[in-house]
Amino acid sequence: MDTEITQETAAPAAAAADVDIISDLTNDVLLIILGLLPAARDVVRTSALSTRWRHLWTRAPALRFDVGPRSWRLGGCGATDEAAAAARLVEAVDSVLARREGGADVKDLEINLVHHRSDGGDRPPMCHRYAAMFVSSPSPSRHREEPRCDLLAVPLDVVTPARVAAWLRFAERRVAGSFSLRLPALSRRIAAAGSPPAVLPCSERLHTMRLALGGADLAVPDAVAAAAYRSLTDLLLSKVSLDDDGDDLRLCSLLSSASCPNLRRLELSDIDGLINLRLDAAATLEVLRLIGLRHMEQMEVDAPGLRELVLKRIYAHLMAAASASSVRIAAPGLQALTYEYDYACWGGAFPMVLDGERTAKLQVLSHGVPDKDNNGAAAWFLQHCAAANRLYVVLKMEFDEEKMEEDIEDLIKDIPEVLNITDLRITVAISTGTVDTHAIGASVTKLIAKFRRIEYLSIDIDKKAGDCINFDCKCEQHKGWSNKMIPLDHLRMVDIHDFLPFNDQIELVCALIASAPALEKMIVALHESYEETRERTNNMEAYLCIPSCGGRWTPCAWNGGKFGSATKYEWKPCKRKRSEEGVEKV
Incomplete structure (x- = not known):
């Protein structure tokens, strides 16, 4: 009986396995399947499945041409083989696009001729100047800064300006969704040939466009004559060179709310010739990334809906001055801000960050050389951190021999008054080249005075802080600082770490208590060196002496x-009302 049941059950299953379900699918469904394949090469190969599929690939909604690590392991790695494979890749792009010119529109077109590899990844063979045809299907959902390590995927002479211009024209006419084009660095010989520049494609149907053109010359059409980007939500424009004949202003006009009413994410990076950036963005713009705009002299951004702003490798002379005439950003809803400030006195790039969770981090100088050092960038950053209520600030104090010989001045005066910070955490960092010990009290109190709405204060004191033996040293200016009241009516809690019983640190503690009528508690943690010294020399406890x-x-x-x-x-x-300063000591 069991055997008969098993046979009866197995018979329908075997019959079902013989049914050709794929052949019953409509062409519309098959085209959706073809659109999910990771490579244009794979799409073309489906023509061998049956006569019905023979020409179906010419209507595939998505075409992707890409190179990757697997291409290094395909066949031989001789220069001749790789050059031929690279030429076939570029020719395949031309051939496929030519076939689609008179056919159905392409929903998504991706042409990637550069492979990005981070350190520690797959390494190509020694002959990695070229790459065979390999296709993957990355689908980035947000702008990312491109990795520093770019491996050339094709010979430089194969990607000509004429080819690039043709691909851009095809995207403008026939791509109805997403267009991505990434090219290796343009050959100097080709660049010197004087070929006419490619033209930035303009289309009402594109919703995503990501162009990294290897330094190619790019012409920007006039916004009136060109089709507006009415559907565009995501734009990356990178590694291009603009003409100095007003292309930067035409680009800004194309990116304005009138031409891009639905733009949500915009990245402009490594663009030569972008001198004036005047962006009147739509209220839909949420993310703006400006990276490596080394020629920019003026920046004006009006973005009422902007929530995230990234500024990297913007020239120091522009941002350090941060004057109203050169830099203006109106973004009342800004929640996240990253500003990487490359300034010599920091010893390299130093990021200032507003993290999107109401916490900001930055670094400021206490003193510096006039017309050389300043806190202009930090001041600009603070003015655009209205969303923050907590601030971590490194107060950098430099009194090395070179600076001590010059007429340094107070730089905390550059910092504006900030009323939105209620939680202030200061780390005093005295540079390693600083001569002797220096007082920190005057600089710390001047910085705290900029944040008079704080409710919590934390101060981490550098071990090089101490009594200054130089009578004319600027570290203790202004004189009489300890007797000046700081308006800290909201301060309730103070934490001080690594305290040492030097005069200026004692005066700092007393000044804070006297300036904060609502203060409920202060915790002072002694520096371990003070404890060890007292115990070793006198076998005595390290008293606070305040x-x-x-x-x-x-x-x-x-x-x-x-x-x-x-x-x-x-x-x-x-519990009783505070009297005047007491004399009792612990």
């Missing part, structure tokens, strides 16, 4: 248990 200031100091942490030496002290106000 006036009571209308409150009471009590130890709250100990080294080696509660019967060891105190490492932290807590100040709390007395």
Whole structure:
């Protein structure tokens, strides 16, 4: 009985396996399947499946030509083989696009002739100047900064300006969705030949366009004569050279709200000739990335809906001045800001970040040489951090021999008053080349005074901080700083780390207590060197030695248990109204 049931069940299953389900699919469904294949080569190969599929590939909605690590392992790696494979790749692009010129529109077209490899990835053979035809299907959803390591995928002379111009024209006429074109660096010989520049494609049907053209000359059409980017939501324009005859202004006009009413993400990177950036963006623009615009002299951006802004490798002379005439960004809804400031005194690029979660990080100088050092970039950054309520700031103090010989000045004056920060965390960093010890109290209080709405304050003190032996040193200017009240009416909690009992640090603590009528608690943690010195030399506990200031100091942490030496002290106000500064010492 069981055998009969098994045979009866197996018979329909075998019959179902013989049914050709694919042949019953409509052409529309088959075209969707072809559009999901990762390579144009794979799409063409489907013509061998049956006579019905023979010409179906010419109507495929997506065409992708790409190179990748697998191409290094295809066949031999001789220069002749690779050159032939590279030529076939470019010729295949020309051939396929020519066939589609009179046929159905292409929904997605991707041509990638550059392979990006990060350190530690697959390495090509020694003859990696060329790459065979290999296709993958990356589908980036957001702008990414391109990796630094670009491997050429084709011989430089194969990708001619005429070919590039033809591909761009095809995209303008026949691509109805997404267009991506990435090219290797343009051959100098070809660039010197004086070929006419390619023209930036303009289409009402494109919703995504990503162009990285290897430094090719690019002409920008007039916004009135060109079709507007009415459907465009995502644009990357990278590694192109604009003519100095107003192409930068025409580009800005094309990217304006009138021509791009639905633009959401925009990246402009490594564009030569972009001198004036005047962007009147649509309210839909949420992400703007400006990278490596080394010729830019003026930047004006109006983006009411902008939420994320990235600025990298923008020339220091533009951003350091940050004058109203040269830089203006109106983005009231900005939530995330990254500004990578390449400035010599930082020792390289230093990122200033507003992370999108209401926290900002930056670095400022306490002193510097006039007309050479400034905090203009930090001031500009703070003015565009209205969304932040917490700020981590590194206060960098440099008093090396070279600067001490020059007439340095206070640079904290460059910092504007910021009223949106309620949580301020300062790290005092004295440079390694600094001579002797220097006082930090004056600079720290001047910086704190810029943030008078703070409710929480943390100060990490550098171990090089101490009494300054140079009577004329600028580290203690302005004189009488400890007697000047700082308006800190909202301050309730203070943490000070690595405290040493030098005069200016004691005066700093007293000035904070006197300036904060609502202060509920202050924690002062002693620097470990102070504890060790006291115990080693006198076998004594490291006392705090700070006036009571209308409150009471009590130890709250100990080294080696509660019967060891105190490492932290807590100040709390007395229950009665604070009197004038007390004299009691702990």
